[in-house]
Amino acid sequence: MTAGTVSGTAAAEPGAQAPRRPVNFGIVVFPGSNCEYDAHHALSTFPEAAPHYLWHKDHDLDGADVVVLPGGFSYGDYLRTGAIARFSPIMQEVAAFARAGGPVLGICNGFQILAEAHLVHGALLQNRGLKFICHPQYLKVERNDTPFTRRFEVGQVIQIPVNHNEGNWTAGSESLRKIEEQGLVVFRYCDEYGNVTDGANPNGAVDNVAGIVNETGNVMGMMPHPERVCEAELGGTDGRGVFGSLIDHTLEQ
Amino acid sequence: MARVAVYVTPKAGILDPQGVTIERALPALGFQGVSEVRVGRYITLEIDGAEGDELNAQVESMSRRLLANPIIEDFFVEIVDDREYPHESCGGSEEVIVGEENTPRKAGEHAASPWTAADPYASGQEQTGSEAEGNEDFEKGKEGVITPEDKPPRKAGEHAGSPWTAADPFAAGKEEVDKENREAGKE
DSSP states (O other): OOOOOOOOOTTOOTTOOOOSSOEEEEEEEOTTBOSHHHHHHHHHTSTTEEEEEEETTOSSOTTOSEEEEOOBOGGGGOSSTTTTGGGSHHHHHHHHHHHTTOOEEEETHHHHHHHHTTSSSSEEEOOTTSSOEEEEEEEEEOOSSSTTTTTSOTTOEEEEEEEESOOEEEOOHHHHHHHHHTTOEEEEEOOTTOOOOGGGOSSOOGGGEEEEEOTTSOEEEESSOGGGSSBGGGTBOTTHHHHHHHHHHHHHO | OEEEEEEEEEOTTSOOHHHHHHHHHGGGGTOOSOOOOOOOEEEEEEEOSOOHHHHHHHHHHHIIIIIOOTTTEEEEEEEEOGGGOTTGGGGOOSOBOSSOTTSOOBOOOOSOOTTTTTOHHHHOOOOOHHHHHHHHHHHHHHHTOOOOTTSOOOOOOOOOSOTTSTTOHHHHHHHHHHHHHHHHHHO
Protein backbone atom coordinates (compact mmCIF):
# COMPACT_ATOMS: atom_id res chain seq x y z
CA MET A 1 0.00 0.00 0.00
CA THR A 2 2.99 2.25 0.15
CA ALA A 3 2.68 3.75 -3.26
CA GLY A 4 5.34 6.28 -3.93
CA THR A 5 4.73 9.93 -4.49
CA VAL A 6 2.20 10.36 -7.23
CA SER A 7 2.46 13.44 -9.31
CA GLY A 8 -0.61 15.60 -9.04
CA THR A 9 -0.18 17.33 -12.34
CA ALA A 10 -2.80 15.34 -14.24
CA ALA A 11 -5.37 18.08 -13.88
CA ALA A 12 -2.93 20.92 -14.41
CA GLU A 13 -4.11 23.20 -17.12
CA PRO A 14 -1.69 23.81 -19.97
CA GLY A 15 0.19 26.97 -19.31
CA ALA A 16 -0.54 26.93 -15.61
CA GLN A 17 2.35 28.32 -13.64
CA ALA A 18 4.58 25.63 -12.26
CA PRO A 19 4.36 25.65 -8.46
CA ARG A 20 7.45 26.46 -6.50
CA ARG A 21 7.37 22.92 -5.25
CA PRO A 22 4.58 20.40 -4.93
CA VAL A 23 2.80 20.30 -1.60
CA ASN A 24 3.36 16.84 -0.26
CA PHE A 25 0.14 15.32 1.17
CA GLY A 26 0.65 12.11 3.13
CA ILE A 27 -2.58 10.11 3.32
CA VAL A 28 -2.41 7.56 6.12
CA VAL A 29 -3.95 4.20 5.28
CA PHE A 30 -5.14 2.07 8.19
CA PRO A 31 -6.63 -1.40 7.82
CA GLY A 32 -10.27 -0.53 7.19
CA SER A 33 -9.74 2.97 5.82
CA ASN A 34 -11.94 3.42 2.78
CA CYS A 35 -11.72 7.08 1.79
CA GLU A 36 -8.00 7.22 1.06
CA TYR A 37 -8.55 6.89 -2.69
CA ASP A 38 -11.17 9.65 -2.63
CA ALA A 39 -8.75 11.92 -0.79
CA HIS A 40 -5.96 11.01 -3.22
CA HIS A 41 -8.20 11.66 -6.21
CA ALA A 42 -9.48 14.97 -4.84
CA LEU A 43 -5.93 16.15 -4.15
CA SER A 44 -4.76 15.07 -7.60
CA THR A 45 -7.12 17.68 -9.07
CA PHE A 46 -4.88 20.37 -7.55
CA PRO A 47 -1.84 21.02 -9.72
CA GLU A 48 0.11 22.14 -6.66
CA ALA A 49 -0.54 18.97 -4.66
CA ALA A 50 1.46 15.76 -4.63
CA PRO A 51 -0.56 13.19 -2.69
CA HIS A 52 0.91 9.89 -1.59
CA TYR A 53 -0.12 7.10 0.73
CA LEU A 54 1.45 6.28 4.06
CA TRP A 55 0.93 2.80 5.51
CA HIS A 56 -0.05 2.74 9.17
CA LYS A 57 2.98 0.61 10.02
CA ASP A 58 5.39 3.13 8.52
CA HIS A 59 7.67 4.94 10.89
CA ASP A 60 8.18 8.09 8.90
CA LEU A 61 5.96 10.50 7.05
CA ASP A 62 7.96 10.40 3.85
CA GLY A 63 8.46 14.13 3.70
CA ALA A 64 4.79 15.03 4.01
CA ASP A 65 3.94 18.74 4.33
CA VAL A 66 0.39 17.87 5.32
CA VAL A 67 -0.92 14.67 6.90
CA VAL A 68 -4.44 13.50 6.08
CA LEU A 69 -6.20 10.84 8.15
CA PRO A 70 -8.97 9.67 5.82
CA GLY A 71 -12.42 8.30 6.56
CA GLY A 72 -13.37 4.67 6.87
CA PHE A 73 -13.67 2.01 9.52
CA SER A 74 -10.13 1.61 10.81
CA TYR A 75 -9.78 -1.72 12.62
CA GLY A 76 -13.47 -2.38 12.05
CA ASP A 77 -14.39 0.29 14.61
CA TYR A 78 -13.59 -2.33 17.26
CA LEU A 79 -13.90 -1.17 20.87
CA ARG A 80 -14.56 2.45 19.89
CA THR A 81 -14.11 4.26 16.61
CA GLY A 82 -10.46 5.20 16.22
CA ALA A 83 -9.46 3.56 19.51
CA ILE A 84 -7.11 0.98 18.00
CA ALA A 85 -5.83 3.02 15.05
CA ARG A 86 -4.63 5.57 17.54
CA PHE A 87 -1.91 3.12 18.60
CA SER A 88 -0.66 2.40 15.08
CA PRO A 89 3.10 2.98 14.70
CA ILE A 90 2.64 5.93 12.36
CA MET A 91 0.48 7.78 14.87
CA GLN A 92 3.58 8.47 16.95
CA GLU A 93 5.07 10.22 13.94
CA VAL A 94 1.80 12.02 13.28
CA ALA A 95 1.68 13.22 16.90
CA ALA A 96 5.29 14.44 16.72
CA PHE A 97 4.56 16.16 13.40
CA ALA A 98 1.50 17.84 14.97
CA ARG A 99 3.49 18.96 18.02
CA ALA A 100 6.03 20.54 15.68
CA GLY A 101 3.24 22.57 14.07
CA GLY A 102 2.65 20.45 10.98
CA PRO A 103 -0.91 20.55 9.62
CA VAL A 104 -2.93 17.40 10.24
CA LEU A 105 -6.43 16.96 8.82
CA GLY A 106 -8.65 14.18 10.15
CA ILE A 107 -11.79 13.47 8.14
CA CYS A 108 -14.63 11.44 9.66
CA ASN A 109 -12.89 8.33 11.01
CA GLY A 110 -9.72 10.44 10.90
CA PHE A 111 -11.44 12.89 13.29
CA GLN A 112 -12.36 9.98 15.55
CA ILE A 113 -8.73 8.84 15.56
CA LEU A 114 -7.49 12.37 16.36
CA ALA A 115 -9.97 12.58 19.25
CA GLU A 116 -8.90 9.20 20.63
CA ALA A 117 -5.27 10.31 20.32
CA HIS A 118 -6.14 13.51 22.22
CA LEU A 119 -4.82 15.62 19.36
CA VAL A 120 -8.16 17.42 19.29
CA HIS A 121 -10.67 17.83 22.11
CA GLY A 122 -13.73 15.75 22.83
CA ALA A 123 -14.99 12.38 21.71
CA LEU A 124 -17.40 11.08 19.09
CA LEU A 125 -20.48 9.20 20.27
CA GLN A 126 -23.04 7.30 18.28
CA ASN A 127 -25.49 9.58 16.44
CA ARG A 128 -28.41 10.47 18.68
CA GLY A 129 -30.85 9.01 16.15
CA LEU A 130 -28.97 5.67 16.21
CA LYS A 131 -28.87 5.76 12.42
CA PHE A 132 -26.00 5.87 10.00
CA ILE A 133 -26.39 9.19 8.22
CA CYS A 134 -25.27 9.98 4.69
CA HIS A 135 -26.41 13.20 3.07
CA PRO A 136 -25.26 16.65 1.96
CA GLN A 137 -24.92 18.91 4.99
CA TYR A 138 -24.73 22.67 5.36
CA LEU A 139 -21.90 23.95 7.52
CA LYS A 140 -21.17 27.38 8.88
CA VAL A 141 -17.54 28.45 8.77
CA GLU A 142 -16.57 29.92 12.14
CA ARG A 143 -12.90 30.68 11.47
CA ASN A 144 -10.83 31.45 8.41
CA ASP A 145 -7.54 32.00 10.20
CA THR A 146 -6.60 28.32 10.24
CA PRO A 147 -4.48 26.47 7.67
CA PHE A 148 -7.65 24.60 6.70
CA THR A 149 -10.08 27.44 6.10
CA ARG A 150 -8.17 30.37 4.60
CA ARG A 151 -10.15 30.21 1.38
CA PHE A 152 -13.47 30.63 3.23
CA GLU A 153 -15.13 33.67 4.78
CA VAL A 154 -16.20 33.73 8.41
CA GLY A 155 -19.94 33.04 8.49
CA GLN A 156 -19.91 31.48 5.03
CA VAL A 157 -22.34 28.60 4.53
CA ILE A 158 -20.86 25.67 2.65
CA GLN A 159 -22.20 22.26 1.76
CA ILE A 160 -20.18 19.12 2.41
CA PRO A 161 -21.63 15.62 2.81
CA VAL A 162 -21.66 13.70 6.09
CA ASN A 163 -21.39 9.94 6.14
CA HIS A 164 -21.09 8.41 9.60
CA ASN A 165 -22.61 6.54 12.50
CA GLU A 166 -20.51 8.06 15.30
CA GLY A 167 -20.40 11.79 14.67
CA ASN A 168 -22.05 12.97 17.85
CA TRP A 169 -19.21 15.07 19.16
CA THR A 170 -19.20 15.77 22.86
CA ALA A 171 -16.95 17.12 25.59
CA GLY A 172 -17.24 17.66 29.32
CA SER A 173 -18.85 20.95 30.36
CA GLU A 174 -15.57 22.41 31.59
CA SER A 175 -13.61 21.57 28.46
CA LEU A 176 -16.54 22.67 26.32
CA ARG A 177 -16.41 26.09 27.98
CA LYS A 178 -12.68 26.33 27.24
CA ILE A 179 -13.16 25.15 23.67
CA GLU A 180 -15.76 27.84 23.00
CA GLU A 181 -13.76 30.50 24.84
CA GLN A 182 -10.72 29.81 22.71
CA GLY A 183 -12.83 29.59 19.57
CA LEU A 184 -11.63 26.15 18.57
CA VAL A 185 -14.80 25.34 16.66
CA VAL A 186 -14.22 25.73 12.92
CA PHE A 187 -17.39 24.28 11.39
CA ARG A 188 -20.90 23.98 12.81
CA TYR A 189 -23.88 22.15 11.35
CA CYS A 190 -26.43 24.68 10.16
CA ASP A 191 -29.36 25.12 7.79
CA GLU A 192 -28.98 26.59 4.30
CA TYR A 193 -29.26 30.12 5.69
CA GLY A 194 -26.52 29.58 8.24
CA ASN A 195 -28.77 29.20 11.28
CA VAL A 196 -27.11 26.92 13.79
CA THR A 197 -30.17 25.13 15.15
CA ASP A 198 -30.96 21.80 16.72
CA GLY A 199 -33.07 20.99 13.69
CA ALA A 200 -30.02 21.39 11.47
CA ASN A 201 -27.96 19.13 13.70
CA PRO A 202 -27.77 15.71 12.02
CA ASN A 203 -26.20 13.71 14.84
CA GLY A 204 -26.69 15.48 18.17
CA ALA A 205 -23.18 16.94 18.39
CA VAL A 206 -22.87 19.40 21.28
CA ASP A 207 -23.11 23.00 20.05
CA ASN A 208 -23.53 21.61 16.49
CA VAL A 209 -19.79 21.04 16.28
CA ALA A 210 -18.82 19.56 12.92
CA GLY A 211 -15.12 20.41 12.98
CA ILE A 212 -12.63 21.69 15.55
CA VAL A 213 -8.96 22.56 15.75
CA ASN A 214 -6.48 22.13 18.55
CA GLU A 215 -5.21 25.13 20.53
CA THR A 216 -2.38 25.79 18.10
CA GLY A 217 -4.74 25.55 15.14
CA ASN A 218 -2.64 23.09 13.14
CA VAL A 219 -4.70 19.95 13.77
CA MET A 220 -8.30 19.81 12.59
CA GLY A 221 -10.86 17.06 12.86
CA MET A 222 -14.09 17.26 10.89
CA MET A 223 -16.92 14.77 10.37
CA PRO A 224 -18.01 15.93 6.88
CA HIS A 225 -16.08 14.73 3.83
CA PRO A 226 -14.51 17.63 1.87
CA GLU A 227 -12.78 15.18 -0.50
CA ARG A 228 -16.17 14.23 -1.92
CA VAL A 229 -17.05 17.72 -3.11
CA CYS A 230 -13.98 18.80 -5.04
CA GLU A 231 -15.41 18.56 -8.55
CA ALA A 232 -18.59 20.13 -9.91
CA GLU A 233 -19.40 16.87 -11.71
CA LEU A 234 -19.59 15.15 -8.34
CA GLY A 235 -22.06 17.59 -6.88
CA GLY A 236 -20.05 20.42 -5.42
CA THR A 237 -16.72 22.14 -5.02
CA ASP A 238 -16.92 23.46 -1.45
CA GLY A 239 -14.42 20.83 -0.34
CA ARG A 240 -11.75 22.47 -2.49
CA GLY A 241 -11.59 25.29 0.04
CA VAL A 242 -10.19 22.97 2.67
CA PHE A 243 -7.43 21.43 0.52
CA GLY A 244 -6.76 24.71 -1.29
CA SER A 245 -6.25 26.43 2.06
CA LEU A 246 -3.74 23.77 3.08
CA ILE A 247 -1.87 24.31 -0.19
CA ASP A 248 -1.85 28.10 0.28
CA HIS A 249 -0.70 27.68 3.85
CA THR A 250 2.15 25.33 2.94
CA LEU A 251 3.38 27.34 -0.03
CA GLU A 252 3.54 30.41 2.16
CA GLN A 253 5.83 28.73 4.70
CA MET B 1 -3.36 -15.83 37.16
CA ALA B 2 -5.84 -13.11 37.92
CA ARG B 3 -9.17 -12.85 36.25
CA VAL B 4 -10.35 -9.36 35.71
CA ALA B 5 -13.67 -7.88 34.69
CA VAL B 6 -13.87 -4.31 33.45
CA TYR B 7 -17.27 -2.66 33.19
CA VAL B 8 -17.39 0.34 30.88
CA THR B 9 -20.46 2.57 31.08
CA PRO B 10 -21.43 5.89 29.50
CA LYS B 11 -20.61 8.72 31.86
CA ALA B 12 -23.44 10.37 33.71
CA GLY B 13 -24.73 13.22 31.60
CA ILE B 14 -23.64 11.61 28.34
CA LEU B 15 -26.56 10.80 26.10
CA ASP B 16 -26.87 7.05 25.60
CA PRO B 17 -29.21 6.61 22.62
CA GLN B 18 -29.18 2.81 22.92
CA GLY B 19 -30.22 3.01 26.55
CA VAL B 20 -33.02 5.44 25.71
CA THR B 21 -34.28 3.13 22.97
CA ILE B 22 -34.27 0.09 25.22
CA GLU B 23 -36.02 2.07 27.94
CA ARG B 24 -38.78 2.93 25.50
CA ALA B 25 -39.12 -0.67 24.37
CA LEU B 26 -39.48 -2.26 27.81
CA PRO B 27 -42.96 -0.90 28.64
CA ALA B 28 -44.22 -2.47 25.43
CA LEU B 29 -43.34 -5.83 26.99
CA GLY B 30 -45.18 -4.93 30.16
CA PHE B 31 -42.18 -3.86 32.21
CA GLN B 32 -43.23 -0.69 33.97
CA GLY B 33 -41.20 1.69 36.07
CA VAL B 34 -37.90 1.07 34.31
CA SER B 35 -35.63 4.07 34.10
CA GLU B 36 -31.95 4.98 33.75
CA VAL B 37 -31.20 2.24 31.23
CA ARG B 38 -27.58 2.58 30.19
CA VAL B 39 -25.79 0.32 27.78
CA GLY B 40 -22.15 -0.38 28.45
CA ARG B 41 -19.52 -2.96 27.79
CA TYR B 42 -18.27 -5.83 29.90
CA ILE B 43 -14.70 -6.91 29.20
CA THR B 44 -13.04 -9.92 30.78
CA LEU B 45 -9.30 -10.47 30.93
CA GLU B 46 -6.81 -12.90 32.35
CA ILE B 47 -3.55 -11.43 33.55
CA ASP B 48 -0.43 -13.33 34.39
CA GLY B 49 2.61 -12.11 36.26
CA ALA B 50 1.16 -9.27 38.29
CA GLU B 51 -0.68 -9.14 41.57
CA GLY B 52 -1.74 -6.80 44.30
CA ASP B 53 -1.09 -3.12 43.77
CA GLU B 54 0.86 -3.77 40.59
CA LEU B 55 -2.09 -5.63 39.11
CA ASN B 56 -4.50 -2.89 40.17
CA ALA B 57 -2.29 -0.24 38.61
CA GLN B 58 -1.95 -2.23 35.41
CA VAL B 59 -5.68 -2.73 34.99
CA GLU B 60 -6.40 0.87 35.90
CA SER B 61 -3.90 2.06 33.31
CA MET B 62 -5.12 -0.17 30.50
CA SER B 63 -8.71 0.80 31.26
CA ARG B 64 -7.91 4.49 31.18
CA ARG B 65 -5.78 4.31 28.05
CA LEU B 66 -7.64 1.83 25.89
CA LEU B 67 -10.60 -0.09 27.30
CA ALA B 68 -12.53 3.07 28.16
CA ASN B 69 -12.41 6.63 26.90
CA PRO B 70 -12.52 8.68 30.11
CA ILE B 71 -14.00 11.65 28.26
CA ILE B 72 -17.25 9.81 27.65
CA GLU B 73 -17.06 6.66 29.73
CA ASP B 74 -16.59 5.51 33.30
CA PHE B 75 -15.08 2.19 34.13
CA PHE B 76 -15.30 -0.12 37.08
CA VAL B 77 -12.77 -2.86 37.63
CA GLU B 78 -13.42 -6.14 39.38
CA ILE B 79 -10.48 -8.41 40.07
CA VAL B 80 -11.71 -11.89 40.82
CA ASP B 81 -10.31 -15.36 41.25
CA ASP B 82 -11.76 -18.45 39.63
CA ARG B 83 -14.37 -19.01 42.32
CA GLU B 84 -15.82 -15.57 41.95
CA TYR B 85 -15.70 -15.29 38.20
CA PRO B 86 -19.25 -14.41 37.19
CA HIS B 87 -19.30 -16.51 34.05
CA GLU B 88 -17.91 -19.53 35.78
CA SER B 89 -20.64 -19.31 38.37
CA CYS B 90 -23.28 -19.94 35.74
CA GLY B 91 -22.15 -23.54 35.55
CA GLY B 92 -23.83 -24.55 38.80
CA SER B 93 -22.52 -24.97 42.31
CA GLU B 94 -23.45 -25.40 45.93
CA GLU B 95 -25.20 -22.09 46.22
CA VAL B 96 -27.99 -21.97 43.68
CA ILE B 97 -30.28 -19.07 44.23
CA VAL B 98 -32.26 -18.00 41.23
CA GLY B 99 -33.23 -18.93 37.74
CA GLU B 100 -34.54 -22.03 36.03
CA GLU B 101 -33.42 -25.50 37.01
CA ASN B 102 -31.16 -25.95 34.02
CA THR B 103 -29.37 -22.64 34.41
CA PRO B 104 -28.55 -22.33 38.08
CA ARG B 105 -26.58 -19.37 39.26
CA LYS B 106 -24.24 -19.06 42.12
CA ALA B 107 -23.99 -16.03 44.30
CA GLY B 108 -20.66 -14.36 43.69
CA GLU B 109 -18.57 -12.76 46.36
CA HIS B 110 -18.83 -9.34 44.76
CA ALA B 111 -17.97 -6.89 47.48
CA ALA B 112 -19.00 -4.02 45.28
CA SER B 113 -21.01 -3.62 42.14
CA PRO B 114 -21.21 -0.89 39.53
CA TRP B 115 -24.40 0.27 41.21
CA THR B 116 -23.20 0.45 44.81
CA ALA B 117 -20.10 1.57 46.65
CA ALA B 118 -17.87 1.98 43.63
CA ASP B 119 -20.59 3.61 41.59
CA PRO B 120 -18.90 4.75 38.38
CA TYR B 121 -21.62 7.32 37.87
CA ALA B 122 -20.68 9.00 41.12
CA SER B 123 -17.35 10.08 39.70
CA GLY B 124 -18.72 11.58 36.53
CA GLN B 125 -20.66 14.66 37.43
CA GLU B 126 -19.99 16.47 34.20
CA GLN B 127 -23.08 17.68 32.48
CA THR B 128 -23.21 18.29 28.79
CA GLY B 129 -25.69 19.75 26.43
CA SER B 130 -26.61 16.33 25.17
CA GLU B 131 -28.09 15.38 28.51
CA ALA B 132 -30.82 17.93 28.29
CA GLU B 133 -31.53 16.87 24.74
CA GLY B 134 -31.57 13.24 25.74
CA ASN B 135 -34.01 13.79 28.57
CA GLU B 136 -36.21 15.86 26.37
CA ASP B 137 -36.26 13.09 23.80
CA PHE B 138 -37.05 10.63 26.51
CA GLU B 139 -39.95 12.68 27.84
CA LYS B 140 -41.38 12.89 24.36
CA GLY B 141 -40.90 9.18 23.94
CA LYS B 142 -42.79 8.38 27.10
CA GLU B 143 -45.99 9.79 25.76
CA GLY B 144 -45.92 7.41 22.85
CA VAL B 145 -45.41 4.26 24.91
CA ILE B 146 -47.92 1.49 24.33
CA THR B 147 -48.70 -0.51 27.44
CA PRO B 148 -50.51 -3.81 27.16
CA GLU B 149 -53.73 -3.24 29.10
CA ASP B 150 -54.12 -6.82 30.23
CA LYS B 151 -50.82 -6.94 32.07
CA PRO B 152 -50.45 -5.51 35.55
CA PRO B 153 -47.43 -3.36 36.32
CA ARG B 154 -44.38 -5.27 37.45
CA LYS B 155 -42.94 -5.01 40.89
CA ALA B 156 -39.42 -3.76 40.92
CA GLY B 157 -36.83 -6.07 42.43
CA GLU B 158 -34.56 -5.09 45.30
CA HIS B 159 -31.41 -3.78 43.69
CA ALA B 160 -29.11 -4.58 46.53
CA GLY B 161 -26.18 -6.22 44.83
CA SER B 162 -24.59 -6.95 41.53
CA PRO B 163 -26.77 -8.08 38.62
CA TRP B 164 -25.22 -11.53 38.89
CA THR B 165 -26.16 -12.17 42.49
CA ALA B 166 -29.20 -12.79 44.61
CA ALA B 167 -31.05 -9.61 43.91
CA ASP B 168 -30.48 -9.90 40.19
CA PRO B 169 -33.31 -7.81 38.77
CA PHE B 170 -32.98 -9.51 35.42
CA ALA B 171 -33.30 -12.97 36.89
CA ALA B 172 -36.29 -11.97 38.99
CA GLY B 173 -38.00 -10.46 35.99
CA LYS B 174 -37.26 -13.54 33.96
CA GLU B 175 -38.79 -15.78 36.59
CA GLU B 176 -41.94 -13.73 36.57
CA VAL B 177 -42.13 -13.74 32.82
CA ASP B 178 -41.54 -17.48 32.70
CA LYS B 179 -44.28 -18.05 35.22
CA GLU B 180 -46.67 -15.99 33.17
CA ASN B 181 -45.67 -17.76 30.02
CA ARG B 182 -46.40 -21.08 31.66
CA GLU B 183 -49.78 -19.86 32.83
CA ALA B 184 -50.53 -18.48 29.41
CA GLY B 185 -49.63 -21.85 27.95
CA LYS B 186 -52.20 -23.61 30.13
CA GLU B 187 -55.06 -21.51 28.95
